[in-house]
Amino acid sequence: MAEIRLIGIQKKFDGPLVIDDLDLVIGDGEFFTIVGPSGCGKSTILNMIAGLDPVTRGSIFFDDCMVNDISPKERDVAMVFQNYALYPHMTVYENIAFPLRIKKMPKTAIDAEVRQVAALLDLNDFLRRRPRELSGGQRQRVALGRAMVRKPRVFLMDEPLSNLDAQLRIAMRSELKKLHEKLKITTVYVTHDQSEALGISDRIAVLHRGRIQQCDTPHDVYNRPANTFVAGFIGSPQMNFIHGSVSVDRRHEIQCNEIALTTVQDLSRAAGNVTIGLRPDDITVSSVEMRSGMQVEITVVEPAGAFCWVDFKWGGIEMRGKADSEIELRKGVTAYITFPVEKIHVFDLESGARIE
């Protein structure tokens, strides 16, 4: 177990900087998730922590020990690779047993460990197969097993659940959580799936173009996104963004679509144009006219089981909200929306930074 500190990390391959001036402290025993769009440098960060790719500049510490020049072997990290990297010439059993064999653990102990992990991952029926005879999801579980069988100082997991079906993914998610609770091994977890990130992590870092946009608890990342990028990336469906303007003399009011929205934020320092963010989750669409409800025109209704997502036009602006599935809503119908004022996010139009 270890605290990981990345200080002033830069990384470039042949071209431009892939990671630019990254500072990050991952606490001992923390479940830390990195999310971000494809190509933003998530795998690169894991590779640098693992010692597989050298940093271009900066230093990495495990506790108080600088590990820049320490080999992956001595860093004692276990990694689940994004494309599994299973050993094709070994059976599933041998793949999972490999790290233990390298450590020269006694055969009977290896066998016990491997079987335990295989049972956990539901791989018992495949132990004697080779990777090429497995489906993508099965391979991914083997990759996970090869890491879980160890008790390393740090777990690095690069989208370890991306190829599992929805049910299995949720089951594995809680297995990972349980495992982490039991062993309390520092875990750096990479995922595309923001709901996974919100559900599993102690803290989340949102990465974009090699820079950290926000690093916070899931609650704060969701409820107090630091900028429009984070706001748009976290939460599904995506947050609605609308233009608004703030006048100097009204500190709690935004003009938007010929309506004055009252906000809880003090906007006195943000006079001018702003971006308003509203999560579809927070907008209630209804067919009955409500007090303070704004009138909208429905364009698409997308049932999602217990409720529906509703796309609508609010005076020319395309937005999305949520409606009770009991309510009759059809394309072209006029409906009404409401949202709690405290759920309004305000961002600077230029920089995209959050205004509170």
Place this chain on the structure above:
Amino acid sequence: MINKDRGIRYVAPALAVLLLITAYPVFYVLYLSLHRELLIFKISKFIGPDNFFFLFQDDRFWNALKNTVYFSTLSVSVELALGLCIALLLNRSFRLKGVTRAVVLLPWAIPTVVSARMWELIFNSDFGVLNYLLGAHINWLGSPSWAIHAAILVDIWKTTPFVVILLTAGLQIIPGELYRAARTDGAGAWKVFRTITLPLLLPVILVVLLFRTLDAFRVFDVIYVLTGGGPANATETLSLYAYKILFQTLQFGYGSAISVMVFVCTGCISVFYIKLMTGSTPR
């Protein structure tokens, strides 16, 4: 069934050509090996397996077989070891990689006769470069114990590039991710080589061994140019012996019998390696 019939019809022309150009000479050699054929005396007589009985009592044959086995074993093992080292080095990324690769391949590109002639000069005991560099006066090609090793050295120099090409190709298809995975799993350089590189390269290594052993076992040109089999038959291999019997003394029957023995040996070697190969490829 229909497909099978059609398959045979498709390959029939190729089979016919193969039969004509391979099977015919093979069977003719077999036929000759059962005869006493002395061209100068116009003798041609069926003698059954007598040639082979004589062969087994022929010291020169055993000597040639011993030389051939020694030559093949030593040259092939050194070529494999050396080729593997070079291939592993070339598989890393470094500057001038392309140039280095081309240079490594050079010896393979030179015709054997030319390179053997070149080495003959290098080995020359009076004005050769080798003795000059070593400051020694070794009679490389003239002394029986040195000559076979000189021939082996030339063979290694010439064919290691071939081994390097095949092994490099084999190394390139091993995904780099596997090395990274093994390193994070705690394997050091040697363990990575033992558990990842070597097993994944094994099928290619076996192909290399097959090609190289067969080639080395039939070695002719290097030795023919370098020593002609001498001194005192110390470098005479089976092919060379067969050649001398066939074309220098024109005993076609006996020469063919030697050729048949070469054929039998290479056949056994092939079967052995192919057995290993089918065993080694993962299901």
